[in-house]
Amino acid sequence: MKVLNWLVSGVLISLLIVLAGVLTNNMAYVGKANADDSDKSHHASIVKVERILAQTEFDVSQKRDLLRKTRIEFYLAEAKQADLRNWTFKRDDLIDRAKNILVHHQTQFTSTTTEFASI
Numbered sequence: 094m095k096v097l098n099w100l101v102s103g104v105l106i107s108l109l110i111v112l113a114g115v116l117t118n119n120m121a122y123v124g125k126a127n128a129d130d131s132d133k134s135h136h137a138s139i140v141k142v143e144r145i146l147a148q149t150e151f152d153v154s155q156k157r158d159l160l161r162k163t164r165i166e167f168y169l170a171e172a173k174q175a176d177l178r179n180w181t182f183k184r185d186d187l188i189d190r191a192k193n194i195l196v197h198h199q200t201q202f203t204s205t206t207t208e209f210a211s212i
């Protein structure tokens with residue numbers, strides 16, 4: 094009888110845990126960016142890196158250039174999300190990563206521009 098009692102208790106507790114997880118799944122404990130926030134202008138450093146990225150030439154037939162461009166775009170997208178959530182430290186860290194890759198690409202494979210001195 095004790096085994097049956099333990100078994101029923103275990104099943105009930107498991108069901109309660111699963112039910113609590115399903116019910117709280119839609120509740121966010123970390124701030125989400127709203128669709129309304131997408132119209133908000135981004136931090137000046139994000140805009141600056143995007144502008145320089147648009148002016149930079151990448152030979153996407155070369156794997157290294159394609160990888161660099163993809164990583165820069167990923168870091169900028171993450172920085173935008175962090176900016177929408179007002180996570181300044183994470184935003185600045187992601188912008189620095191994107192800048193470092195962009196500067197490395199510029200110094201290694203193309204001529205540097207005067208604009209990179211101010212990054």
